[in-house]
Amino acid sequence: MVSAGPARRAPDDERLARAALGRLAEPGDPRLTAMVLEEGAVRALATLTAQRRRAAAAAEDAEASRTLVADVAARLAALDPGRDLAEAARIGVRFVVPGDDEWPECLDDLDRCGTHLGRGGRPMGLWARGPLRLDEVVERAPVAVVGSRSSTSYGDDAAGEIAAEVARAGHPVVSGGAFGIDKAAHRGALAVSGQTVAVLANGVDRAYPASHADLLARIAETGLVVSEMPPAATPTKLRFLARNRLIAGLGSATVVVEAATRSGALNTSTWAEMLNRIVMGVPGPVTSATSEGVHELIRGRGGLLVTRGAEVLEAVAPMGQATLPVPRQPQRPEDRLSLHDQQVRDALPAWEPVTAEHIARAAGLSLESVIPALDRLLEAGLSERWEGRYRLRRA
Amino acid sequence: MVSAGPARRAPDDERLARAALGRLAEPGDPRLTAMVLEEGAVRALATLTAQRRRAAAAAEDAEASRTLVADVAARLAALDPGRDLAEAARIGVRFVVPGDDEWPECLDDLDRCGTHLGRGGRPMGLWARGPLRLDEVVERAPVAVVGSRSSTSYGDDAAGEIAAEVARAGHPVVSGGAFGIDKAAHRGALAVSGQTVAVLANGVDRAYPASHADLLARIAETGLVVSEMPPAATPTKLRFLARNRLIAGLGSATVVVEAATRSGALNTSTWAEMLNRIVMGVPGPVTSATSEGVHELIRGRGGLLVTRGAEVLEAVAPMGQATLPVPRQPQRPEDRLSLHDQQVRDALPAWEPVTAEHIARAAGLSLESVIPALDRLLEAGLSERWEGRYRLRRA
Numbered sequence: 001m002v003s004a005g006p007a008r009r010a011p012d013d014e015r016l017a018r019a020a021l022g023r024l025a026e027p028g029d030p031r032l033t034a035m036v037l038e039e040g041a042v043r044a045l046a047t048l049t050a051q052r053r054r055a056a057a058a059a060e061d062a063e064a065s066r067t068l069v070a071d072v073a074a075r076l077a078a079l080d081p082g083r084d085l086a087e088a089a090r091i092g093v094r095f096v097v098p099g100d101d102e103w104p105e106c107l108d109d110l111d112r113c114g115t116h117l118g119r120g121g122r123p124m125g126l127w128a129r130g131p132l133r134l135d136e137v138v139e140r141a142p143v144a145v146v147g148s149r150s151s152t153s154y155g156d157d158a159a160g161e162i163a164a165e166v167a168r169a170g171h172p173v174v175s176g177g178a179f180g181i182d183k184a185a186h187r188g189a190l191a192v193s194g195q196t197v198a199v200l201a202n203g204v205d206r207a208y209p210a211s212h213a214d215l216l217a218r219i220a221e222t223g224l225v226v227s228e229m230p231p232a233a234t235p236t237k238l239r240f241l242a243r244n245r246l247i248a249g250l251g252s253a254t255v256v257v258e259a260a261t262r263s264g265a266l267n268t269s270t271w272a273e274m275l276n277r278i279v280m281g282v283p284g285p286v287t288s289a290t291s292e293g294v295h296e297l298i299r300g301r302g303g304l305l306v307t308r309g310a311e312v313l314e315a316v317a318p319m320g321q322a323t324l325p326v327p328r329q330p331q332r333p334e335d336r337l338s339l340h341d342q343q344v345r346d347a348l349p350a351w352e353p354v355t356a357e358h359i360a361r362a363a364g365l366s367l368e369s370v371i372p373a374l375d376r377l378l379e380a381g382l383s384e385r386w387e388g389r390y391r392l393r394r395a
Numbered sequence: 396m397v398s399a400g401p402a403r404r405a406p407d408d409e410r411l412a413r414a415a416l417g418r419l420a421e422p423g424d425p426r427l428t429a430m431v432l433e434e435g436a437v438r439a440l441a442t443l444t445a446q447r448r449r450a451a452a453a454a455e456d457a458e459a460s461r462t463l464v465a466d467v468a469a470r471l472a473a474l475d476p477g478r479d480l481a482e483a484a485r486i487g488v489r490f491v492v493p494g495d496d497e498w499p500e501c502l503d504d505l506d507r508c509g510t511h512l513g514r515g516g517r518p519m520g521l522w523a524r525g526p527l528r529l530d531e532v533v534e535r536a537p538v539a540v541v542g543s544r545s546s547t548s549y550g551d552d553a554a555g556e557i558a559a560e561v562a563r564a565g566h567p568v569v570s571g572g573a574f575g576i577d578k579a580a581h582r583g584a585l586a587v588s589g590q591t592v593a594v595l596a597n598g599v600d601r602a603y604p605a606s607h608a609d610l611l612a613r614i615a616e617t618g619l620v621v622s623e624m625p626p627a628a629t630p631t632k633l634r635f636l637a638r639n640r641l642i643a644g645l646g647s648a649t650v651v652v653e654a655a656t657r658s659g660a661l662n663t664s665t666w667a668e669m670l671n672r673i674v675m676g677v678p679g680p681v682t683s684a685t686s687e688g689v690h691e692l693i694r695g696r697g698g699l700l701v702t703r704g705a706e707v708l709e710a711v712a713p714m715g716q717a718t719l720p721v722p723r724q725p726q727r728p729e730d731r732l733s734l735h736d737q738q739v740r741d742a743l744p745a746w747e748p749v750t751a752e753h754i755a756r757a758a759g760l761s762l763e764s765v766i767p768a769l770d771r772l773l774e775a776g777l778s779e780r781w782e783g784r785y786r787l788r789r790a
Contacts, residue, residue, distance in 0.1 A: 024759065025759060026738055026758075026759055070761035070763065070764070071759060071760045071761045071764065072759055073761065074755065074756050074759075075756075075759050119734070154680060154682070157682075158681055158682075236738075236741035236742075237737065237740075237741050238734070238737055238738055238741055239741075282681060283678030283679070283681065283686075283690065283693075283700070284678070284679075284680055284681075285549060285679055285680055286553055286677060286678065286679075286702035286703065287549070287552070287553075291678075292702075295678065295700055295702050298678075298693065298700045299699065299700045299701070299702075299706070304694065305678070305690055305693045305694045305700065306694070307681035307687070307690050307694075308681065311694070339514070339633070342632065342633055343421055343631075343633055345632075346631035346632050346633055346634075347631075360469065361469050361470075363421075364419065364420060364421055364466060364467055364469075364470050365466040366465035366466045366468065368465065369465070369466065
């Protein structure tokens, strides 16, 4: 999947600085995000390093303790980004940063949409494992399919079907590698040999949950496993929340299948909204707690109701393409009747045939207009005639 | 329920003319609707009678056979509206017409919204049976609850619950007296001694389906059974379709619970849209054919997704009243933590207690900021301390 031509790579000091910064603060730390946005990664790291030297020289005071440098001082001392990159490469993990060909530029939107959810901003970089290229993945309008970890088999089936249909049409399926809907989505894509990307809150060399080791290994073989956390990192609640913005940001659309009223999947959809991505929800029984969050998403937050993959494809297709036909049951001959002829048909008896005069009286129509209508009904196979009398013909 | 004060009644000739015209053409016949809108009922009847005399004198020609008068000639000869009214009164059925106190003026909207669906317009009048007054019913913002005749028990339950909740709040429940969702809606209202109105495609003295005789009798005892068709009239396909506009017109909102992609319930919701009434739909499993039409209504036609009666009440309440709280699961103490303190909590071990220094390192935060955070976590009951070491406290 590696494209031909001279590869564009970010400078080494940029990659090293970003690997270092990614280890320093928790993902999406608004202080570090703002600093990197203003100064760039290389200068931000230099600034923090200089601040730490000054702080170590001076006595630490209460104010300093609240600064980013105070928080990250211990980690700053232990950094060795060169070793991190070398060890990652040894286990087949690359670190993709802005400036690389492979960098998915759609994630830059994260720097533009603010940090209303507390944690935000573009990640320092993405640790990636797998044969796909991130830039090529995001060019194919990926669809994020997310939902409850404690899904029902109804939700799993719906997520799997939608993921399979979306992947079959060439759109990568992005999800979080978790129990429930995430697993069903990844599996749906894998089942049709489609592309799928798992975005983790822990290092891409670790399986969380442990029982998904096989699933994640399969994804890494044909798709991609990515994380902003370096290899060996463990997941925390904050890391899961920060991770959700990456799923939303990598997807051109997010489909929520089953979610309780407060759930990680809804957090992902909130990110998707803030990023101006399309947000969709798959409804379920109103009696199902796992569908409550999805119904709220459609009801109150403008989420598009979708029931199958074709509807998701319609939403992510460029304007005017992939338009769905309005769903219709098969047309029956009686549906093509004019109102007048329907009125005549309504007046036909089911059993004992009657005369045209009788029908005209029953229908409240003139005999002159009823006679040609009876001919048309005969022709359409909707009535029967015996010795000048008519009755309904049933299918 | 009859209100005090001098009753306003339409003139007798108006009532007689409307009873006559209602017998002449099928409900919503656009030719008669237009004629009455232009000339009024009394003059329209006189015009048709005169036209018939002229047509009988002249030889009927092909063109004349297409006119309204040609269609209704036979019925015109047999009219006896005075007898119709007297016989209706004898069996406890009244004929309510525009100009009466009891006339539900919201139905006048039907004359304003065109006849895009082929049959339309305000009915000539409504034959009514039951103790409620139509004008008082429509003042209480009735809610139409309609849906599939071949509903599932899921749909029946949802319709019954919503109807009960809506009726309990004082809104009459309007439906069509049919199998399935209609029956469940009427029953839901009756179960809480609420008001319910059945709008039929046949005479209000007839039960269709026959097995609903008891249900319709119960509705007539405490609520209302109405129809634009005179007593003894039988239902036809066209009459069902015309009837749907009355359900939509009497409701301040229409809720569709289960409907296939082409169904009478969707026809009712189309009327409701044209009448600028609120249209709502109750979603169901995407695997259920009986929910397909509802999903299409929400997806493509702007129908509001509702899952329970409270949401219906919110939609029909005057602006600013009956606002629902945003659904939330109960707040847990950890949800009130600042991002900083969440980060500290994330770093707490589940089993073996560790020192504050250890936690600061794991969290990537300064010791100075971690120590007060650990105090706050202890206070909130989210952590435990033994001999200066901390661990997570689980609920």
